[in-house]
Amino acid sequence: MYKNVDDFYLMSWDEYQGIVDKLSCSIPKYKSDNGISFDFIVPILRGGETLAISLSHRLNVFRAFPVQYKYMYEDNDKSIYKPRELLFSLELLEEKQKEYHVLVTEGNHCTGQTSQMCLDRIKAVLPNAKIFYASVGRDYSYIKKLNHTIYEWYGCLTNESETLTQIECAEMSVISKFVVYPWENVEEELEEVNASMTYHNNKTE
Numbered sequence: 001m002y003k004n005v006d007d008f009y010l011m012s013w014d015e016y017q018g019i020v021d022k023l024s025c026s027i028p029k030y031k032s033d034n035g036i037s038f039d040f041i042v043p044i045l046r047g048g049e050t051l052a053i054s055l056s057h058r059l060n061v062f063r064a065f066p067v068q069y070k071y072m073y074e075d076n077d078k079s080i081y082k083p084r085e086l087l088f089s090l091e092l093l094e095e096k097q098k099e100y101h102v103l104v105t106e107g108n109h110c111t112g113q114t115s116q117m118c119l120d121r122i123k124a125v126l127p128n129a130k131i132f133y134a135s136v137g138r139d140y141s142y143i144k145k146l147n148h149t150i151y152e153w154y155g156c157l158t159n160e161s162e163t164l165t166q167i168e169c170a171e172m173s174v175i176s177k178f179v180v181y182p183w184e185n186v187e188e189e190l191e192e193v194n195a196s197m198t199y200h201n202n203k204t205e
Helices: 013-034 047-059 113-125 166-172 186-204
Strands: 008-010 040-045 067-074 077-088 101-109 130-139 149-158 178-180
Touching: 008 186, 013 047, 013 130, 013 149, 040 047, 040 113, 047 101, 047 130, 067 113, 077 113, 101 113, 101 149, 113 130, 149 178, 178 186
Parallel strands: 008 178, 040 067, 040 101, 101 130, 130 149
Antiparallel strands: 067 077
């Protein structure tokens, strides 16, 4: 069934700030406990940019190398709908064999396909990199650790895959609706969710 605006939860800036505060405690504790520091942050545009900026100030990490991936139809072919790489600035690094400590940030993590695509690419370009990953939200059904990461953090859990009941969401403090983050546009998110549903429905017909 296709979605409408009532199926979305609009997160406030105050709620987002609470998530930043949470991550700004857990990430530094991990750094301190393990004696590491981050060389730079890799925000996955556009959702991971806001978190990257917030954490860069909290963690005193000044360098950032943005990447961008977006779900798109392949050359206007509606039979293929997948994430495509639009930007990968890590190619600018000269010392690609160095053991960098990299913090990758994402806004919304549902299936994690886009994030995994990004991590695979980082590892291909920087084979000795130690990769860490943080997202604002993460789907309850996709909290399994991604390939190539040392450690991962998330701010809140969601039910965008719709595998939990409303009662289960309430019991586990999982956001039951699709989340629209403060910097996002609900109409754009609605269009993207329904486009994805159209693609998957066509595949199963």
